[in-house]
Amino acid sequence: MRYLLLSLLILALLRTFCEARCWRKPVGKNGCIKHGKLHQVHTVWRTNDCERCECKPEELVCCSQVFTPTNYDKKKCVPMFHKPSCSIHVVKKNNPLEFCKVFAGVG
Incomplete structure (x- = not known):
């Protein structure tokens, strides 16, 4: 039981560390706007800031790709x-x- 709790704690911390390198923003009526450029829903691109961004129906999600x-x-x-x-x-x-x-x- 102790090992199970420890494993769950480690997984929760790993998720927190991963999520800390991402940010989210609500989507506008016509899609996602990043650096003044409109991106259609369901598109994925890489920025000059070394981020991978995805325009989802409900939000724009960008995550750093830098280790x-x-x-x-x-x-x-x-x-x-x-x-x-x-x-x-x-x-x-x-x-x-x-x-x-x-x-x-x-x-």
């Missing part, structure tokens, strides 16, 4: 955003051409 490293050697390494791939690379402070190991992240 954010959280567990790495912060004394020797630094995260660098790479916009073309919508990713964050963790590199050595003294040699940005050398990647660091990442043990965990969010996204």
